[in-house]
Amino acid sequence: MGIGLDLPIPFGWFAVAYSKDLAPGEVSPTFLFGQHQALFRTESGEARMLEAFCPHLGAHLGQGGKVVGEQIACPFHGWQLDGDGVVREVPYAETMPRRTQEGACLYSYPVQERNQMIWAWYHPRRIEPTFEIEDIPEFSDPDWSELETYEWEIESHIQETGENAVDIAHFVYVHSARTMPKANITLDGCRRITEMVSLSPKIGEDGTIDLSKTEDSYLISRNWGPGMSSQTFDRAFKTVMMGTMTPVTNNKLILRFAFTKPRNISEQFNVLTNGLIAETVRQVGHDIEIWKHKLYRDDPILCDGDGPVAKYRQWFRQFYDEGAEDAPIRLVG
Numbered sequence: 416m417g418i419g420l421d422l423p424i425p426f427g428w429f430a431v432a433y434s435k436d437l438a439p440g441e442v443s444p445t446f447l448f449g450q451h452q453a454l455f456r457t458e459s460g461e462a463r464m465l466e467a468f469c470p471h472l473g474a475h476l477g478q479g480g481k482v483v484g485e486q487i488a489c490p491f492h493g494w495q496l497d498g499d500g501v502v503r504e505v506p507y508a509e510t511m512p513r514r515t516q517e518g519a520c521l522y523s524y525p526v527q528e529r530n531q532m533i534w535a536w537y538h539p540r541r542i543e544p545t546f547e548i549e550d551i552p553e554f555s556d557p558d559w560s561e562l563e564t565y566e567w568e569i570e571s572h573i574q575e576t577g578e579n580a581v582d583i584a585h586f587v588y589v590h591s592a593r594t595m596p597k598a599n600i601t602l603d604g605c606r607r608i609t610e611m612v613s614l615s616p617k618i619g620e621d622g623t624i625d626l627s628k629t630e631d632s633y634l635i636s637r638n639w640g641p642g643m644s645s646q647t648f649d650r651a652f653k654t655v656m657m658g659t660m661t662p663v664t665n666n667k668l669i670l671r672f673a674f675t676k677p678r679n680i681s682e683q684f685n686v687l688t689n690g691l692i693a694e695t696v697r698q699v700g701h702d703i704e705i706w707k708h709k710l711y712r713d714d715p716i717l718c719d720g721d722g723p724v725a726k727y728r729q730w731f732r733q734f735y736d737e738g739a740e741d742a743p744i745r746l747v748g
C-alpha cells in the first residue's frame with residue numbers, strides 16, 4: 416500500500432451506493448470513514464444512514480436489521496429507531512427509558528440522492544454540510560444512456576488519487592499521451608475545474624479517424640469537494656463520466672466511474688465512445704500500480720512543467736478539519 420499516508424480523512428459528501436442498488440425496505444451494512452454504519456431505505460423511499468451500533472446493547476443494525484415503515488428494527492431485541500436516530504419503539508417496555516425521550520440516541524449522517532447515487536456527508540466532528548452536491552444534468556436526462564459503472568478498492572489516500580488530474584507529466588509517462596497536455600486549473604471555494612487540451616488523431620464528422628492529422632481534444636474535469644468529480648469528453652462524440660472517491664479509512668478508498676452517453680448516436684460514434692470508456696478504465700489500472708507502491712511526499716521537489724500540483728494541494732487543505740494553518744503539508748517548488 417501507499418507509504419507515508421498519515422493524512423487525515425477529509426470532510427465532504429461521499430458516494431455510498433448507486434440509488435438503484437438500495438430498494439425500499441432494504442438494509443445494508445457499510446464501513447466508511449473508519450466507522451460502521453447501517454444504510455437503509457424506508458418504505459416511503461427515503462435513504463438514511465445511521466451509525467451502526469444499537470444504543471440498547473450494541474447490535475449492528477445493518478446486519479439483520481429490518482425496515483418497518485420509516486424505521487429500522489434492531490435484529491437483537493426489536494427496538495425501533497427512525498432515520499434521525501431517535502428510538503421510537505421498545506416493543507416490550509412498559510415505560511420508554513428516559514434517554515429515548517431526550518432526542519437522537521444514534522448519529523444520523525446527512526444523506527442526499529443526486530446523480531443516481533446516494534451520498535453521505537462525513538465530518539470528523541459531525542459538523543453539518545458546508546457545501547452542496549452539484550447536479551450533472553446528463554445524469555437525469557432521458558436522452559442519455561443508463562450508467563455504465565466501474566469500481567475499484569484502492570490502497571491510497573483520497574488526496575493522492577485526486578492529484579492525478581493535475582499531474583500533467585504522468586499522462587505522457589503512465590498513460591502514453593503523445594504530447595504533454597496543457598492544463599488550466601480554476602479554484603473556486605469547494606470547486607476545482609481543470610481544462611486540459613491535448614493533441615489527438617483527427618476524427619471526421621462521420622466518426623472516421625485520420626491518423627495522419629491531429630486536432631486539439633478537450634477534457635474538462637470538475638471537482639466538488641474531495642469526493643466527487645465529473646469529466647466531459649467533448650469531441651465529435653460525447654460522453655460524461657462521474658468519478659466518485661469514498662474514503663474507507665485514511666489509506667483505503669473506493670473509486671467509482673459511471674459513464675453516460677447520448678442514446679441516439681450512430682454505430683460508428685458508439686464504437687468510438689465505447690473505445691474511449693474502455694481506455695479510460697484501462698488507464699486507471701496503470702495509476703493504481705503507481706499509487707500502491709509510492710510514498711506520499713509532503714515536500715516534493717517540483718519543476719515548471721509539472722502542472723499545478725502545489726495549487727491542488729493547497730486547495731485540498733480546506734477539507735481537513737484543522738484548517739489551513741495546521742494541515743500537515745509543506746510545499747516546495
Ligand code: FES
Binds near residue numbers: 472473490493
Ligand atoms: S441491541 Fe438493539 S434492541 Fe437490543
Ligand SMILES: [Fe+2]
Binds near residue numbers: 579
Ligand atoms: Fe492517471
